[in-house]
Amino acid sequence: MGKFVITARTNGEFQFSLKAGNGQTILSSEGYSSKAGCENGIESVKRNSQDDDRFDRKESSSGKPYFNLKATNGQIIGSSEMYESVSARDNGIESVKKNAFDATIDDQTL
Structure with missing residues (x-):
């Protein structure tokens, strides 16, 4: 089972990472000025993540595949790591779909 991990950045912003059952990070957020904003990002x-059309499949300037997950308004709510192949990126997307919906929340800022 996946989990969202909420952490605080050194600049005071909050961020989350979605981790798969094996502990690997499969999606990371931007920085949020409030914890409530970060929690709203998790709900988003x-x-x-259950709509394949929300995944924007990209390629970096160095040719590495990655993806962004976008909200209905087009805003990026999470980004993946850089992958070595398109198939690895696509597996990462499937992992987000599988793990995000019922993931628990581990708030490490308490």
């Missing part, structure tokens, strides 16, 4: 990932 849960909702939007």
Whole structure:
């Protein structure tokens, strides 16, 4: 089972990472100025990760595949790591779909 891990950045912002059952990070958020905003981002990932059209499949300038998960308004709510192949990236997307919906939340800022 996946989990969202909420952490605080050194600049005071909050961020989350979605981790698969094996502990590997499969999606990371931007920085949020409030914990409530970060928690809203998690709920947005849960909702939007179930729609394949919300995944924007990209390639970096160095040719590495990655993806962004976008909300209905087009805003990026999470980004993946850089992958070595398109098939690895696609497996990462499937992992987000599988793990995000019922993932628990581990708030490490308490």
